[in-house]
Amino acid sequence: MSLKTLATSPLSGITVLVVLLAFLLRFYIKFDTAERLFSDEELALFNGTDEGLPILLGILGSVFDVTKGKSHYGSGGGYNHFAGRDASRAFVSGNFTGDGLTDSLRGLSSTEVKSIVEWRDFYHKSYKYVGKLVGRYYDSQGNPSKYLKAVEAKAARGAQLLEKQKIEEAKQPSCNSRWSQDEGGEVWCDVGYPRLVERPLEIALAGKMSKRCACFKDSQLDQPGLVVYEGCEYHATRCEV
Numbered sequence: 001m002s003l004k005t006l007a008t009s010p011l012s013g014i015t016v017l018v019v020l021l022a023f024l025l026r027f028y029i030k031f032d033t034a035e036r037l038f039s040d041e042e043l044a045l046f047n048g049t050d051e052g053l054p055i056l057l058g059i060l061g062s063v064f065d066v067t068k069g070k071s072h073y074g075s076g077g078g079y080n081h082f083a084g085r086d087a088s089r090a091f092v093s094g095n096f097t098g099d100g101l102t103d104s105l106r107g108l109s110s111t112e113v114k115s116i117v118e119w120r121d122f123y124h125k126s127y128k129y130v131g132k133l134v135g136r137y138y139d140s141q142g143n144p145s146k147y148l149k150a151v152e153a154k155a156a157r158g159a160q161l162l163e164k165q166k167i168e169e170a171k172q173p174s175c176n177s178r179w180s181q182d183e184g185g186e187v188w189c190d191v192g193y194p195r196l197v198e199r200p201l202e203i204a205l206a207g208k209m210s211k212r213c214a215c216f217k218d219s220q221l222d223q224p225g226l227v228v229y230e231g232c233e234y235h236a237t238r239c240e241v
Helices: 003-008 010-033 040-044 067-073 110-126 146-171
Strands: 036-038 056-059 062-065 128-133 176-180 184-188 193-198 211-216 238-240
Touching: 036 040, 056 110, 062 110, 110 146
Parallel strands: 036 128
Antiparallel strands: 056 062, 062 128, 176 184, 184 238, 193 211
């Protein structure tokens, strides 16, 4: 077939069009899936207020598209405070205002840091990863910072501590418990007496979890650190809380 015939053939024209579309589609897919680096100002644009833009959030410097959860992360949604920013700390602090919406983890325990890393893993599994936030956790080239590496190491220590504590607590049975709005709370032991026991500071995720109720036999009650529930008899097997 001559060049002139090829150029004027309807079939060849369709072939060229298909090839061109395939090339453009390939380019689009490559562009769409390419990892992007965001600045704080750029990420803030994707906070759910602009209907024409996706909703993004950051956690530990990783950025995710949470648009499919628009009812939660969009304007007026219960999790909208996470949109358009990296508010890693708030995932465990519960402080969703002012200074609480920060990516700084300063002062958090290793188990709290572990919990934030698990939240990041949740977003990797549940939403589309779209890039990195340049700043505390990634540099301008997208490389992990020393701070991120320290966070990962601290989370690993938290996992080790929780496993160790789980083994230790298994040696001393926990109290039975129940609570109702009408009757309040109650703890009791089938064998032994209920006592409050301090958890190590690194294990406590929050103040309310700094102690646990465990059952101790009479011969163990002289151990240091055991606290009798307020208003409960020394040898009572049930205590109101």
